[in-house]
Amino acid sequence: MTLRIGTTRSGGPLLRLRATAPAALALAALMLVTAFLAAAFPRGVDAYETRGVRAALTDAAPDQRMVQITADGADATAQALTPRVMDRQDRRIRDQFASPLRISSADAAHGVRITAALPASDPWLPRPDGPDPAFSLYAVSGLARHGTVVQGRLPHPASHGASTREAAVTVATARALRLRPGSTLHLDGLALRISGLLAPRSPEGPYWAVDPLMATAALVAEGSPPLKRWRAGLLLAPEDGPALLSAKEKPERFWRYPVDSGALTDGEAPRLRAQVRSLQHGPGLVRLRAVVGADGLAESAVDGLLDGFARTRDAVAPVVAVAACGIGTVAAVVVLMTGGLAAARRHRELALLRARGASLPGLVGRLAAETATVALPAAAAGCALALLLVPGERLLPALLAAAGVGLLGTLALPLRAAAAHRRTRPGVRTDLAAGRPSRRRTVAELTVLVLAVAAVVALRRRGTGAGGVDALVSAAPVLVAVIAALLLTRLYPLPLRLASRPAARSRALTGFLALARAGRAPAAGLPLLALLVALTTASFGGSVLAGVATARDRAALTAVGADARLTADKPLPPALLAALPAVPGVQDAVPLRLSTQPADDNGPPLYLVIADADGYARLSRATGLGAFDAGALADPGGDRPLPALVSPSFRTRFGDAPMALQPEFGQIVVRPTLVRADTPAQPGGDFVVVDARSVARLHPDTYADPATGPSVVLLAGSALDPTALRTALRAHTTVPTQLTLRSTTRARFADSPLQQGAERLYFASVAAGAGFALLALLLSLLQTAPERTRLLTGLRAIGLPPGQGRRLLVLEALPQALLAALGGTLTGAATLSLLGPGTDLTPLALPTTSDPTPTTAVHLQPDLPSLLLPSAALLLLALTTALLQAHTAQRHAEATALRAGEPT
Structure with missing residues (x-):
C-alpha cells in the first residue's frame, strides 16, 4: 500500500512553510539576490554597450557622423x-x-x-x-x-x-x-x-x-x-x-x-550600418537618385565608426563572459548547496516517509511544491527589481536568466532528496578518509578533464581577441577549477591518513579527535567546488583588473615620458628652465632638444634626443623606460664619433657603423653604443640619444645660442602641482607651450563608456562571486553545526575544558579550510599561467583610438595580491566561524549542564 504524502501529519506546503519560516525566508532572500544578479547582468551589458555605441558617434568629428548627399x-x-x-x-x-x-x-x-x-x-x-x-x-x-x-x-x-x-x-x-x-x-x-x-x-x-x-x-x-x-x-x-x-x-x-x-541602442547598430551602406551602394542609393537625379551620391563615415565599435565590443565580450561564467557557476553551486542543507536537515523526516511507503515521485512533487511557493515568487521579484533598476534593451535574456534561477531553486531540494532517498535501505556513510570513488565518478571526472583540456587549448590557440563569445572558451577557468576540485578531493584523504597515525600514538586528545572527525566527515564536493571556482574567478578577475590598470599606467608613461611633459614650438627661455626645479612637487626636471632628422633610406624619420646624460639616465631609471648607465655616453674626445643610445629598429636599419646627423646647430657623427626599446623623450620610433656635453664641445658657439635651446622638459614628481606649473609658465615665458600630465593622459585612456562599463561589470562580478563564496563557506559549516554542538556538549559533560573544545573545532575545520585556500591559490596560479597567453586585455585596457597605439598586446599576467588575498581571507573567515561556533556550542553546553543541575 502506498502512502499519500498529502495526508501525512506534516501538512501541506503552506503549513510546512509556516513551521520553517526562518529557512523559507533565507531561501527567498537567496533567490531574490541570485535572480536579481542573473537578470541584471545581461541588462548591464546592454547598458554599457548602448552607451558605447552612442559615444562612438557623438565623440567623432561632425563630418564623420554625417550623411552627405551630393548631386x-x-x-x-x-x-x-x-x-x-x-x-x-x-x-x-x-x-x-x-x-x-x-x-x-x-x-x-x-x-x-x-x-x-x-x-x-x-x-x-x-x-x-x-x-x-x-x-x-x-x-x-x-x-x-x-x-x-x-x-x-x-x-x-x-x-x-x-x-x-x-x-x-x-x-x-x-x-x-x-x-x-x-x-x-x-x-x-x-x-x-x-x-x-x-x-x-x-x-x-x-x-x-x-x-x-x-x-x-x-x-x-x-x-x-x-x-x-x-x-x-x-x-x-x-x-x-x-x-x-x-x-x-x-x-x-x-x-x-x-x-x-x-x-x-546597441541592438539597432547593425540595422543602422546596413541602412547607411544601402544609401551608399545599395537599394537606398537607387531610391535616392530617383529624387536628386542619376548623378546623386551619398557619403558617410557612420558605418566605419560602427564597425570600429563592433570590433572593440566583440574583443571585450569574451573577457566579460569569463566573469559571467564564473559567477554563474558559483551561484548555481550555492543554490544546490542550499537544497542539500535542507535535505540533510530533513533527512530523518524524509526517510520515515519513505519507510512508511511514500513514493519517490510523490515525495519529489511535494518538496517541489514547497520550494516553488518560495523560490518562484522571490525569483520573480528579483527579476522585476533588475528590470526596474538596471536600464537595458533586451528583455528576454533577463527573463530567461531569472527563470533559470527560479527553476534551479525549486528543484535543488527535491533532486537532492531524491538522490539521498532513492532506496529505502539504510545509507552507507561516505567518509573522506575511507571513501573510494566509483566507476561512474571516474568516467565523469575524465569527461570534465577532456573538456577542460579542450577549453584551455582553444583559448590559447584562438585567444579572446578573435572576437565573439565561445561558451567553451569562456568556461575554461571554471573547468580548470572543477578539475582542481576533483583532484584535491582524491588527494585530500592521503594527508589525513598520514597525519592520523602519529596523532593516534599521542596522548593528546584534541589532535587525534580533530583528525578523526575530519577524516569521517562526508566528502564536501559542492562546497569545495564552490570555493575553488569562486577563488579562481576572484584571482582571474583581480588579475584582469590589475592588468588593465598596469597597461594604462604603462601607456600613459610611454606617451608622456615622465610625470609631466612641457613642449614648445620654440626654444624655452633660460629663466623658465631655471625656475622649473623649484616648482612645488617637481623632483627632477630634465630639459632636452628633440629634432627630427631625415633618413637616407627614405624610411621613417629619425628622432634625435640631446640631453644631459646624467639627468636623462636618472630619469630613465626612475620611469623604467630604457634605463642605462650615463657613463656609456661619455664624451670620447677628439673627432671620434659620439656614443649614442639607439632603438632596436635604428640598429636594424643602419647597423653599428658611425652615422652623420645634421641638427640645426651643425653636424654630429654618432655611433650606436647602447640599444633600448624605450626612452622617455620619444614614445616609439627610431630614436638616437646623445649627451648634451659632447655636442656642446663640438659646437660651443651655435649650441649655446638661446635660439636653438631646449624646447622640451620632462618633469618627474609624484605630487606635481599643475596649477603651480602653469603659474610658473605664465611668469617666465610668453612662448606658447603645451603641458601634458601623465595623470590626465591615463584618465583619457579610460574614458570610453565601453571599457568603463565592462570594467565596472567585471568588478561587480568578482565582488558577487566573493559574496557567494562566503555564503558557500557558511552553508558548509552550518550543515555540520548541529552535530558539532552535540559533540561539544557531550565532551563538556565528561569534563573537557572549554579551551580544548575551541581548539578541537578549529583543528577540525582547519584541514578543509587549508585545502580550499591552498587549492584556490594553486588553481588560480595554474589558470592564469594556462590562460594568460590567450587572454588579450588590450581592448579592455586601452581605447582603440589611444595615442600612441600600443605596439604589443596586453596579455593577462598573474597578480600576486589577487592570488593570495582571496585565499587568506577565506582561511581567516573559516577559522573565525569555527571559533564562533565553538563559543556558541560552549554556551549551549553550559546551559545544558545548568538544566541538569550539574556544576559548570
Whole structure:
C-alpha cells in the first residue's frame, strides 16, 4: 500500500512553510539576490554597450557622423537650384530615412556650392606670398538660425538682371581678410558685396564644422614651391543658388544630415550600418537618385565608426563572459548547496516517509511544491527589481536568466532528496578518509578533464581577441577549477591518513579527535567546488583588473615620458628652465632638444634626443623606460664619433657603423653604443640619444645660442602641482607651450563608456562571486553545526575544558579550510599561467583610438595580491566561524549542564 504524502501529519506546503519560516525566508532572500544578479547582468551589458555605441558617434568629428548627399548641378537648370525645389527634395529624402537612421533636423542643411574656390583679384586683399585669395561660395539654408548678425545684415536675394549679389562672412573671416560690410569682391565674373558679418552660434556644431571654410578663413600652402594663400567662404542667400551656374567652376547641390545617436541602442547598430551602406551602394542609393537625379551620391563615415565599435565590443565580450561564467557557476553551486542543507536537515523526516511507503515521485512533487511557493515568487521579484533598476534593451535574456534561477531553486531540494532517498535501505556513510570513488565518478571526472583540456587549448590557440563569445572558451577557468576540485578531493584523504597515525600514538586528545572527525566527515564536493571556482574567478578577475590598470599606467608613461611633459614650438627661455626645479612637487626636471632628422633610406624619420646624460639616465631609471648607465655616453674626445643610445629598429636599419646627423646647430657623427626599446623623450620610433656635453664641445658657439635651446622638459614628481606649473609658465615665458600630465593622459585612456562599463561589470562580478563564496563557506559549516554542538556538549559533560573544545573545532575545520585556500591559490596560479597567453586585455585596457597605439598586446599576467588575498581571507573567515561556533556550542553546553543541575 502506498502512502499519500498529502495526508501525512506534516501538512501541506503552506503549513510546512509556516513551521520553517526562518529557512523559507533565507531561501527567498537567496533567490531574490541570485535572480536579481542573473537578470541584471545581461541588462548591464546592454547598458554599457548602448552607451558605447552612442559615444562612438557623438565623440567623432561632425563630418564623420554625417550623411552627405551630393548631386552635380552643372547640367541642372536654374529652376532645379531654387530653394523651392531644393526644399521639396529635402523633404523627400528625409521621408526615406527610417529608424534607427534618425537625423538631427535642427543641424541639417542643404543648398548649392561651387566645387572649387574662385580667386579674387581685388588688390586690397592680403597676399602673404603673392597668390590671390580664393573663395568658396555657398547658397545654404538655415543661415539665420545658425548665425547671429554682428554687423550689417543677412544677404538679400539679388533682383533679376542685377550685376552684383550680396554675401555674408563670419567675423573670423572678415578679420583675417580685412572685410567689412560694403566691401565688394570680384571673382571671375561674379561681383559680390559683403552685406554683413555673422557670429556662428555653435561653431563646433555640424552646420559650421563640416566645412570649416564656412566659419573661418584658412592660410594654406599650395603649389611647388609651396606658397601661402588665404582660403575662405562666402555665404549667399539660398535664392541666389541659380547664379552659381554662371561661375567658371561647376556648382554642386548638397544635403547634409547629422545622425542623431541620442536614442540609438546597441541592438539597432547593425540595422543602422546596413541602412547607411544601402544609401551608399545599395537599394537606398537607387531610391535616392530617383529624387536628386542619376548623378546623386551619398557619403558617410557612420558605418566605419560602427564597425570600429563592433570590433572593440566583440574583443571585450569574451573577457566579460569569463566573469559571467564564473559567477554563474558559483551561484548555481550555492543554490544546490542550499537544497542539500535542507535535505540533510530533513533527512530523518524524509526517510520515515519513505519507510512508511511514500513514493519517490510523490515525495519529489511535494518538496517541489514547497520550494516553488518560495523560490518562484522571490525569483520573480528579483527579476522585476533588475528590470526596474538596471536600464537595458533586451528583455528576454533577463527573463530567461531569472527563470533559470527560479527553476534551479525549486528543484535543488527535491533532486537532492531524491538522490539521498532513492532506496529505502539504510545509507552507507561516505567518509573522506575511507571513501573510494566509483566507476561512474571516474568516467565523469575524465569527461570534465577532456573538456577542460579542450577549453584551455582553444583559448590559447584562438585567444579572446578573435572576437565573439565561445561558451567553451569562456568556461575554461571554471573547468580548470572543477578539475582542481576533483583532484584535491582524491588527494585530500592521503594527508589525513598520514597525519592520523602519529596523532593516534599521542596522548593528546584534541589532535587525534580533530583528525578523526575530519577524516569521517562526508566528502564536501559542492562546497569545495564552490570555493575553488569562486577563488579562481576572484584571482582571474583581480588579475584582469590589475592588468588593465598596469597597461594604462604603462601607456600613459610611454606617451608622456615622465610625470609631466612641457613642449614648445620654440626654444624655452633660460629663466623658465631655471625656475622649473623649484616648482612645488617637481623632483627632477630634465630639459632636452628633440629634432627630427631625415633618413637616407627614405624610411621613417629619425628622432634625435640631446640631453644631459646624467639627468636623462636618472630619469630613465626612475620611469623604467630604457634605463642605462650615463657613463656609456661619455664624451670620447677628439673627432671620434659620439656614443649614442639607439632603438632596436635604428640598429636594424643602419647597423653599428658611425652615422652623420645634421641638427640645426651643425653636424654630429654618432655611433650606436647602447640599444633600448624605450626612452622617455620619444614614445616609439627610431630614436638616437646623445649627451648634451659632447655636442656642446663640438659646437660651443651655435649650441649655446638661446635660439636653438631646449624646447622640451620632462618633469618627474609624484605630487606635481599643475596649477603651480602653469603659474610658473605664465611668469617666465610668453612662448606658447603645451603641458601634458601623465595623470590626465591615463584618465583619457579610460574614458570610453565601453571599457568603463565592462570594467565596472567585471568588478561587480568578482565582488558577487566573493559574496557567494562566503555564503558557500557558511552553508558548509552550518550543515555540520548541529552535530558539532552535540559533540561539544557531550565532551563538556565528561569534563573537557572549554579551551580544548575551541581548539578541537578549529583543528577540525582547519584541514578543509587549508585545502580550499591552498587549492584556490594553486588553481588560480595554474589558470592564469594556462590562460594568460590567450587572454588579450588590450581592448579592455586601452581605447582603440589611444595615442600612441600600443605596439604589443596586453596579455593577462598573474597578480600576486589577487592570488593570495582571496585565499587568506577565506582561511581567516573559516577559522573565525569555527571559533564562533565553538563559543556558541560552549554556551549551549553550559546551559545544558545548568538544566541538569550539574556544576559548570
